[in-house]
Amino acid sequence: MIYRYNYNNPLNTGAVVKNISYQQQGQDFFAQRTNDENTIFTRKMDKDDIVFGLGETLRGINKRGWRYESYCSDDALHHEGKSAIYGAHNFLIIKNENITSGIFIDFPGKIIFDIGSKNYCLMEITVFGKDFDLYLISGNNEQEVTTQFRTLIGKSYIPPLWAFGYQQSRWGYRNAEDVLKIADEFEQEGIPLDSIYLDIDYMQRYKNFTVDKEKFPDFQAFVRKMKERGIRLVPIIDAGVKIEEGYEVYEEGVKNNYFCKREDGSDFVAGVWPGKTHFPDFLNKKASKWFGNWYKTLIDQGIEGFWNDMNEPAIFYSEEGIEKALSNFDKIMQKPLDVTGYFALLDNFNQLSNNREDHKIFFHNIDGKLYPHNEVHNLYGFYMTKSASEAFEKISPNKRVLMFSRSSYIGMHRYGGIWTGDNCSWWSHILLGIQQMASLNMCGFLYSGTDIGGFGGDTSEDLMLRWLQFGIFTPLMRNHSAFNTREQEPFRFSLKNEMKNTIELRYSLIPFIYSTFIDAAINDKMYFKPLSFDFPQDKRAALVEDQLFIGDEIMIAPIYQQGAKGRYVYLPEDMVLVKFKSYGQRTYQRLKKGDSYISVELDEIPIFIRKNKAIPLIKPAKNTDQLDWANMEMLAYIEDGESYTFNLYKDDGYSKNYTSFIKIGLENHNDELTFTEKPNINISLTNI
Ligand code: MIG
Numbered sequence: 001m002i003y004r005y006n007y008n009n010p011l012n013t014g015a016v017v018k019n020i021s022y023q024q025q026g027q028d029f030f031a032q033r034t035n036d037e038n039t040i041f042t043r044k045m046d047k048d049d050i051v052f053g054l055g056e057t058l059r060g061i062n063k064r065g066w067r068y069e070s071y072c073s074d075d076a077l078h079h080e081g082k083s084a085i086y087g088a089h090n091f092l093i094i095k096n097e098n099i100t101s102g103i104f105i106d107f108p109g110k111i112i113f114d115i116g117s118k119n120y121c122l123m124e125i126t127v128f129g130k131d132f133d134l135y136l137i138s139g140n141n142e143q144e145v146t147t148q149f150r151t152l153i154g155k156s157y158i159p160p161l162w163a164f165g166y167q168q169s170r171w172g173y174r175n176a177e178d179v180l181k182i183a184d185e186f187e188q189e190g191i192p193l194d195s196i197y198l199d200i201d202y203m204q205r206y207k208n209f210t211v212d213k214e215k216f217p218d219f220q221a222f223v224r225k226m227k228e229r230g231i232r233l234v235p236i237i238d239a240g241v242k243i244e245e246g247y248e249v250y251e252e253g254v255k256n257n258y259f260c261k262r263e264d265g266s267d268f269v270a271g272v273w274p275g276k277t278h279f280p281d282f283l284n285k286k287a288s289k290w291f292g293n294w295y296k297t298l299i300d301q302g303i304e305g306f307w308n309d310m311n312e313p314a315i316f317y318s319e320e321g322i323e324k325a326l327s328n329f330d331k332i333m334q335k336p337l338d339v340t341g342y343f344a345l346l347d348n349f350n351q352l353s354n355n356r357e358d359h360k361i362f363f364h365n366i367d368g369k370l371y372p373h374n375e376v377h378n379l380y381g382f383y384m385t386k387s388a389s390e391a392f393e394k395i396s397p398n399k400r401v402l403m404f405s406r407s408s409y410i411g412m413h414r415y416g417g418i419w420t421g422d423n424c425s426w427w428s429h430i431l432l433g434i435q436q437m438a439s440l441n442m443c444g445f446l447y448s449g450t451d452i453g454g455f456g457g458d459t460s461e462d463l464m465l466r467w468l469q470f471g472i473f474t475p476l477m478r479n480h481s482a483f484n485t486r487e488q489e490p491f492r493f494s495l496k497n498e499m500k501n502t503i504e505l506r507y508s509l510i511p512f513i514y515s516t517f518i519d520a521a522i523n524d525k526m527y528f529k530p531l532s533f534d535f536p537q538d539k540r541a542a543l544v545e546d547q548l549f550i551g552d553e554i555m556i557a558p559i560y561q562q563g564a565k566g567r568y569v570y571l572p573e574d575m576v577l578v579k580f581k582s583y584g585q586r587t588y589q590r591l592k593k594g595d596s597y598i599s600v601e602l603d604e605i606p607i608f609i610r611k612n613k614a615i616p617l618i619k620p621a622k623n624t625d626q627l628d629w630a631n632m633e634m635l636a637y638i639e640d641g642e643s644y645t646f647n648l649y650k651d652d653g654y655s656k657n658y659t660s661f662i663k664i665g666l667e668n669h670n671d672e673l674t675f676t677e678k679p680n681i682n683i684s685l686t687n688i
Contacts (some may be wrong), residue, residue, distance in 0.1 A: 001138050002148055003027065008040065008131040011366070014386070015106050015411035016133075017154035027137050029101065030125070033161055039132075041125040047456045048098045050542050051115050051123070052142055052530065055089025055410070055443040056420055057395060058082055060545050061435045061530050063092065065113045070111040072378050074314035074354055074406040076422035076456055077662075083112075086312060086421040087408045088378035089443040091149060093142050094123070095532070097400055102137030102145035104152070106374040114659060129375065141536035143529075146388045146442050150524035151475070154414045156446045157389075158521050160400040161653030162232055162446070163305065164514055165194025165624040166503045168489060169480035172574050175215035176199045176222050180491060183231055189491045192507050195305070196226070197480065198235040206274035207242045209249055209294045211301075219552045220306065232304050234402060237295070239311040239384055240270060240277030240587060245421065249294060249563035253278060258287035260362040261372065268362035273311060278586040279313055282383035283364040283376060291384075292391030299395055305402025306388065307419070311381035312407040317352040320361060325352055337675025343518035344502065347595075361578075381407025381679040385578035389415035397495035399654050404476065410443050417476055424452025425485070430467050431546060438475060438548055439528040449476030458486035461493050462562070468499055470558035472506035473550060475517055501582035504620035505605060509584040510627060511616040515661075516551035517648035527551065535572040544570050553615050555608040559600050566599035573609040576637040576688045583620050588688045590637075609637040609688070614644050614666055625654070631682045636673060643676060 004020045005027045020192040025224040032040035033596050045051075051063045058080060059066045069084035078085050092113065103125075105111060109130040118124070135152065139145035143282070150156075162670045167185070180198050186193040204210040206556045212221045223233055257456050259267040259278035267278045281287045295306065295510045332341050351516040359374035366376070373380075385405040392401040404417035412418070420436050423429040433450035440448050452471040453459045459467075459481070468490070471477050481488050490499035504683050506513075520527040532542035547569060557569045569591075581603050591598075591608075600606050609615065616634035629650055638644055644666050651660040663678030666685070673687040 002152055003136045005134040005136070007134065009129045010106065010133050011108060011371070011376065013108050013409065014382070015409065016152055017414075018152050020135075020152070022209050026133065026599070027136060027274065033241060033618075034130065036688055037128065037130075039127045039130055041127070043094075043123045043447055045094065045116060045121050045123055046096055047121065050532075051092055051093055051094055053089070053092030053439055054113065055091065055440050055445065056085060056087035056408070056418065056436055057089075057434065058085065059435070061181075061438045061633050062543070062545065063113075064118065066119040067126050068113045068115065070113065070378065071304070072312040072381060072409075074176070074312050074421075077424065080428070086381075089410050089445075090441075091410060091443050093145050093442070094143055097684060098137055100141050100145050102135070102139070102149050104135040104137070104149060104557070105132055107132035107136065107372060107465060108144065110377070143428055143533045143536065146533070147524055149442070150171070153410055153444050154536070155524070156413050156444045156521040156671060157403070158400060158518065158656075159402045159417065159447050160304065160659070161514060161651075162194045162624045163402045164475060164510055164517070165477070166192055166431050167195045167197065167234070167476070167478040168193055169199070169478050170482065170487070170489070171196030171199040171482075172201070172483040173197070173199065175212075179226070179233070183226065183229060185489065185491050187229075189496060189500065191490055191496075192620060192622055195232040195234050197307070197478070198233055200236055200238065200273055202235055205242060205244070206238065207244065207247055207249070209297050210247075216525055220301040223577060227302060230625050234305040234307060235298060235303060236307050236309050237314045237388070238273060238309050238616045239380070240272040240274060240279055242274035243269065243276045243278060243614075250278070252290065253280060253287075256286070256290065258284065260364060262362055269319045269608045270313070270315045270358070272314065273416060273474065278386075279362070282365050282387050283371075283379060285367070288383060289390070291347065292387040292389075293591070295321055295391055296389050296395050299401070299403040308381065308384050308388065308403070308405040308416070311384045311405060312354075313380055315354055315358055318361070319359040321352050321355055321358060325349055334663055378409045381405050382409040382412035385412050385416040398656060400656060402573050403449060408445070411447070413444035418445055419448060419476060420450045422455045422482070423451050425457040425459040427560055427562050429454060430463075430470055430558065433474075434470065434546055434548060434558060434560070437528040438530045441520075441528045446520055446527050449474035450477055451480040453479050453481060453488040455480055456485065459488045461495050464488055464493060465495050465502065465602060466559050467497055468502045470560070472502060472509065472555070472605070473513070473556055475513065495602075497638055501603070502605060505580055505583050507620040507624070507627060508617045510550075510613075510624065511618055511629060511632065511648060511650070512553070512561055515616075515647060516553075518649045518658060519647060531555075531570070533573055540570055540573045541572045549610075553610055553613040555610060556647050557598070557606055557608065565601060566597060568595060568597050570595055574611045578607045578609060578688070579634065580605045580607065583617070590688070599654060609635065612636060612642045614664075616646060616648060616664070629681065631688060633684045634664060634666060636685065636687045638666060638668040638673060641666050641672050645677065649677070
């Protein structure tokens with residue numbers, strides 16, 4: 001059951017698609033108090049309560065024991081001491097011994113979720129405002145609660161098939177030559193590849209929807225040529241629009257009042273990569289439609305996918321901030337510089353970037369009403385992506401376009417995917433990625449992934465390989481890094497063959513990954529699941545932080561520790577461990593329910609096949625266009641007397657009807673695996 005409670009006059013954020021009428025009476029799940037500006041909810045937790053959710057946040061799958069801030073934040077150094085990162089996903093689940101409950105606070109401003117950090121047995125949620133909807137969901141377990149929540153917020157975005165291939169990115173591919181070189185190296189090494197990303201350098205002075213002619217003399221032809229090689233180019237779009245006379249996007253935006261304004265009606269100015277910019281008011285319907293249409297200029301040149309960046313929005317400085325800092329500077333320098341002065345000086349300039357005070361001085365026009373940015377902050381990235389997606393719907397109604405965003409709010413999962421932003425080349429960020437995937441799936445964000453290898457800092461060879469071994473399971477599989485860091489394309493390493501085998505295995509798994517993804521998207525299921533979602537009664541399973549189910553068939557347990565050549569795993573049921581050195585080189589091992597130590601050499605990828613389940617595998621190929629789905633192997637662990645039917649999803653890879661499921665039915669009869677249903681493709685069977 002879903003209950004909806006009203007608090008004053010909430011703005012319709014667009015998170016929810018199902019109309020649920022308000023409860024007549026107030027909720028009694030939380031104790032509640034208010035002060036001048038905030039609404040505070042508290043609830044006692046039992047010692048063993050587990051809390052899931054919050055989407056893209058820090059720390060574990062179990063959120064218990066920390067404080068999380070829901071306020072989209074550009075933070076490229078998010079270690080475990082931080083509270084806020086790029087997304088704001090206000091859904092959580094309390095798993096108590098007697099009752100499992102879901103909570104969604106539909107509020108676009110700041111919220112602090114203290115999940116027992118101050119007081120281990122107290123949950124305290126501070127909503128920095130008084131106008132919002134609170135949803136309470138009851139169900140028998142975490143899976144039921146999540147499914148109900150997913151029906152509330154609507155179907156998840158589905159990208160084209162090629163977006164499930166390996167994608168190569170780096171902030172530093174400057175021009176056509178650089179991109180060509182990367183493509184050539186992949187080809188020479190025989191490493192599969194589906195796309196190369198264009199970071200901000202492709203633009204003319206960082207102006208959205210422009211292409212620098214000196215770097216790409218004939219962009220359209222270049223895009224076509226790359227596509228003929230099976231490689232799609234994916235350009236970045238930033239939130240800020242450069243202030244520059246003669247630049248059409250800027251001029252149209254100013255003329256039509258499409259930019260966020262200050263209180264005095266002038267357009268707000270923020271310093272970002274292009275220098276001084278204006279922020280499109282994506283929350284204004286007309287402005288949103290206008291900005292979305294601009295993507296067409298790149299689509300017309302053959303582009304089929306985009307990533308939206310800097311849309312928290314990130315602000316290096318505001319004009320107001322600079323003015324204040326300069327006058328402070330004068331004040332500080334009037335006195336002789338002592339230690340206090342030194343720190344004041346440092347702070348004075350450091351606090352210019354992403355200063356939340358700036359969020360109070362610009363405004364959105366939502367249906368004629370003005371809202372200071374801070375009150376609707378968490379919607380900005382969502383609405384930027386919605387603007388693009390609604391335009392795609394018109395530009396290419398029958399074709400899926402790749403779209404994902406850095407900042408997000410629940411509801412955006414219907415319009416695009418997300419990547420988890422600027423992580424670092426740290427082992428702890430592999431683990432964080434595993435945990436984020438689980439929580440993001442609960443909130444409907446199925447198409448997601450991390451910057452594989454780590455964005456900031458220099459990666460190391462084993463870290464890169466281990467990260468790839470996890471990355472082959474994330475729907476968005478993209479290697480991305482920051483400029484001035486170690487180059488981390490697979491062919492840069494002495495372990496390049498191992499990396500190649502890993503990426504090839506991804507392609508072998510695409511029928512499984514794609515089928516599982518589409519099934520999850522159209523049926524409100526999870527692609528990644530924490531173990532307890534399928535074993536809600538198993539107390540050990542609920543505590544597992546570093547293993548996930550994918551669909552119903554497999555479990556993964558990535559290696560995420562430096563130097564590790566193995567790890568402990570917990571199995572809630574019997575499974576078969578398949579260790580892949582490559583698609584063709586594997587070993588099998590039956591494992592019993594319970595705890596096991598498994599050895600995993602640097603070049604091995606463990607996949608656990610669950611009891612009485614089977615997955616399809618195909619031969620790797622150069623790219624997704626060339627995969628041969630007509631010759632398949634079913635890798636099964638089906639015991640005598642048992643059967644399983646896998647729902648294979650195979651379509652043209654870009655249209656939108658999602659009906660092309662094919663059943664592959666298998667049965668073990670007297671220790672011989674046979675078909676109960678066989679489509680008209682070549683299928684070999686391996687039962688372990
Ligand atoms: O301030 O476009 O998260 O993926 O490479 C940094 C440059 C801006 C942040 C993105 C990152 C991207 C980078 N961007």
